[in-house]
Amino acid sequence: MIPELGNFLLIMAFINAIFLGVLSFIGAHYQHQGLMQFSKRASISIFALILASFVCLTISFINNDFSVAYVANHSNTQLPIHYRISAVWGAHEGSLLLWVLILTGWMAAVALFSKSLPKPLITRVLGVMGFIAIGFIAFTLFTSNPFDRVLPFIPIDGSDLNPLLQDFGLIVHPPMLYMGYVGFSVVFAFAIAGLLQGDLDHNWARWSRPWTTVAWIFMSLGIALGSWWAYYELGWGGWWFWDPVENASFMPWLAGTALIHSLAATEKRGVFKSWTVLLAILTFSLSLLGTFLVRSGVLTSVHSFANDPVRGRFILVFLGIVVGASLLIYAIQSNKIRSKANFGLFSRETALLFNNALLAVVTFMVLLGTLHPLIQEAFTGDKSSVGPPYFNLMFSIFMIPILILMPIGQQINWKQESMKPMLTKYWLWAISSILIALAMVIIMGGIEPMALVGTTLGLWVLAGCAKYVLAQASKSTSFTIGVKKISRSYWGMLVAHLGVAVTVLGVVLTSYYSIEENIKISQGETVQVEDLDVEFYDFKNTEGPNYISSAGSFRIYSEGELITDLHPEKRKYNASKMVMTEADIDAGLFRDIYVVMGEPLDDGAWAISVYYKPFVRWIWLGSIFMALGGLLAVSDKRYRQRRREKKQAKSETTSVVES
Amino acid sequence: MNKKLVLAVAPIVTFIILVIFFWFALEKDPKKLNSNLIDKPVPDFKLSALKNPERVYTSESLPNELFLLNVWGTWCGPCHIEHPYLMKFSQQYPVPIVGVNYKDQTKDALEFLEKKGNPYSMVIADVDGQLGIDLGVYGAPETFVVDSDGKVRFRYVGVIDDRVWNSKILPVIEQVQGYPLEQVQKDAAENDSEGMK
C-alpha cells in the first residue's frame, strides 16, 4: 500500500508541476494576481507531496518491504536502522527522489521567503524551477521509479547496502551535496526571470545573492564531506582523485564561486551584469551536466550510479531543453542588459574580473580533462585516460595567480587605484610569507619547490586577511572601534578567504610531506617506520551487527613515548560477502596517524600500512571556514534588509502622522 | 556590435555541439579497450603445452594459416559459457583455434577439457599470465584473429556466441583472408592434433 501511495503522490506532484511550469509564465506575463498567487501555493504543495512520497519510501526501508525492488536491492534485515534510512539515497532511484525533494524544497523556500520581491519576478522564478521539477519528476517516474515492485516472487531478504556506503559519510554527504547542486537552480531561475523581463537592476543582484551563497555553502561542505569520507573509508591516504563524478561536483562549485564574486560586483557597482547572468546559467548547467555524466554511463567512475544509455538519453534531452532554452533566451535578451563599466586597470573590478576569468578557465580545464577521453575516441577511435597527473599540474598552475590576487583584490579600491603605492603596501607581507614558508618547509622535512610555493601562497592569503583587518582598524580612532566597523559581509569574505588559505596549506603540506610505509609485522613484534615504532600487540575476531571482524591492535611510539593505540579491522559482511578494511585513524589538528590491515601472510605475519599525514585535517577545516564565511555574509544581508524595511515603515507612519 | 553578437551566441552554439557529441558518446562503451596489437605479430613466448609439460611452444609453433587465439581459464565463468560454441565452431569451420590457458591450474584445465571436450588444436599453458599481459588481455575470454603471416588483425573481448560469430568474427576472417569461409563437417577428434582421446 505504502509504495503505491508513494507512487501516487509522485504522480500528483508531477501533474502539479506541469500546472506550475505553464501557468506561472502566463500569470507573470499578464500580471494576473490569481495565477501568481497560485504559483506560490503550488510550489509549497508540490514540496509537501514529494516529502510525503519520500517518507513512504523511507517507511518501506524501515519496514524491510522487500517487495519493493529498490529496497530489495539495497537493504537487508541485518542492516542497522540508521543505514536502512540512509540507504534510501544510496543508489540511483532513491537519490533521484532526494534530488527532487531538495529541488522542491528550495522552490517552497523561495515561495515562502520572497514577500518583499516583486510578484511577477518571483512567479517567473517559480515557473522556471517548476519546469525543472517537471523534468526530474518525469525522469524519476518513468525511467527510475523507486516504488517499482518485485512481484510475484518477493525475496526473503535483501542484497544489502554496499558496505562502502554503510557509514556516517553516506548519511550526510549526498544530502549536503544535493542541497548545493540543486540550490544553484534558484539563482539560475532568477537569471532566466531577469532575462525574460528584459532588465536586471541592482536589486536583482541583491536578491539573488543570499540564495546563491547558501547553495554555495552547502556545496562546499558537501564536497568536503565526500573528500573526508573517501579518506577515512578507503584508507589509502588519498582524498581526491579527479574522478569524473568528483569533477562533476567540483565544476559547479568553481563556477558558483565565480558567480558569488560576480554578483558582488554587480550589486555594488552595476558591472558585469551579462557575465553574472551567464555564470548563473553556467553554474546550474554544470549541475545538470553532472547529473548526466554520473547517471548515463558515458564515463567510467567508481562512483557511477547507473549505466543505462536509455536513462542517459532522457537526461541529455532534458539537459538540452533546459540549458538550450536558457542560452537561447540569453542570446536573444542579453543585449538589453547594460552594465555601466567605468573602472580602470588597477581596480577591484578588474581584480574580480581576473579572479572570475581564472576560475572559469579552471572550470574549462576540469571539463576538458574529464571529457577528453571521449573527445579523443570520437576523433581517432583511440582510448585514453586523463588522471591526477594532468589535473594536479594544471590546477596548481592556475591557482598561483588566483592566490596571489586574493589579498590584493580584497583591499584594492573600486574603480581606480594607482599601482605604485599598492605595491609598496604589500612587499613586506610578501617577504614575510616567503621566509616563514621557507622555515616551515625545512622543518617539515626539506625544500620541495612546489611545496615552498604553495606554502608561501597560503601564508600570503592569511597575511592578506590580517592586513585587511589592520588597515580597516587603523582608519578609526581606536583599534577596537575600527574592527567593530567591519561589516559582517566583509568578515564573511575574510573568514572564507582564510578557509581557502587553510585548505591550500593542508593540501600542499600533506601532499609533499606524508609518509606511507608497507611493512610485514608479526604479533608481538615491533617494527620501525621512519621516526615511529609500531608494536603489533593483539589480534582478535569479533562479530558485528551484520559482519565478522578481524581486528589488530597496534601501539605507536615516538622516541620511546606512546602516542597512540590503534585497532584497524577487516570486516566480512554477511549478506554481500564483501570484505572491507576499516582503518583506525588517530586524527589530530596537525597530523593524522593510522594503520590499515592488509593480508595475513604465509608465515603468520600480517602486511600492514602505516600512514603519517601532516596537516591533512586542514583540507576540510578550511572548508568549514569557507562555509562559516558564507554564513556571516548571508546573515549581514538579512539584517540590513529588515532594518531598511523597519526604517521605511517608520518614515511612512511618521509622514502619515504629519500629513 | 559584432563582438557583442558573437559573445551572445557563442554559449548556445558551444552547447549544441556538446549535446550532439554526448548523444553519440552514449553508444560507446567506455570500458572496452582497443588492442594495441593490431597489425603487429603475436608477441614472442616460450611456454609449455598444457598436456605435456616437457613440450615447449614458441611463436614458431603457431599455425602457418589464419587462426583464432582464444584466451581462457576454468576460473572464468563466461569462458564456460563460451566453450560449447567454440566446440561447434571448431567442428564446423576449417579455422584452427589455439588456446591460451591463462592464469589457471593445469590440473583443472585438463580435467575441464576432458569432460567438456577440446576445441583447440593446441593449448599453451600461460600459468603466470605473462603471455596474457603481452597480449594486452584484461578480461577473459578474449579471442584474437591472427592472419597467415602471424599478425594480429582483430581482438574480441567477451563470449563468442552465434550472434557474435556471425556479426563480428566471420566477417573479419573473410575480410582478412580475402575469400568467404566455407563450413566443413569435421570429426571432433580431428581437432586435437596432439591426440587427446
Add this chain to the structure above:
Amino acid sequence: MMKQLIATIALLMSLQAFAVIETYEFKTEEQEQLYTDIINELRCPKCQNQTIAESNAGLSEDLRYIVYQQVSNGSTKREILAYMQERYGDFVLYDPPVKPSNYFLWFAPLAVFLVILIAVLLKVGRRRIKPEQTGTEEE
C-alpha cells in the same frame, strides 16, 4: 542479456573493496619511491577508474609485480610506462603523453587564459575613466 550476465559474474568476482598491501622490498629508497610513483600513475585496465596501486584485481597485482621487477632491475619510469603502453595502449596512462593528439588538452586552458588576459588589458587598459564619485566600498 549476455552483457548483464557477464557483468554480474565479473562483479561477483570482485568482492573485495580494498587495496592489496604489497610488501615488496627495494634496494634503495629512490627505487621504492619510483615504484610508488609509477603504480599511482598506471590505470588498472579492467577497473572502474582506479590506479593499479589502489585496485585489488588480479591483473593489477600482476602489473604491480612487473613494475616491481623492472624497477629493481633498474628500468626508468619512461621505459616502464612504455612497456605498459605497448600492451594496453594510452588508456593505462593517467598522465596523458604530450603528443599532437593531446596538444589541445595540454595547451588550450593556458591559451584561453592568455586570450582573456590580452582582451581585458586592451579593453580596460585603454579606457578613459569618467570622473564620478570615486568610491571605496559602499557599505
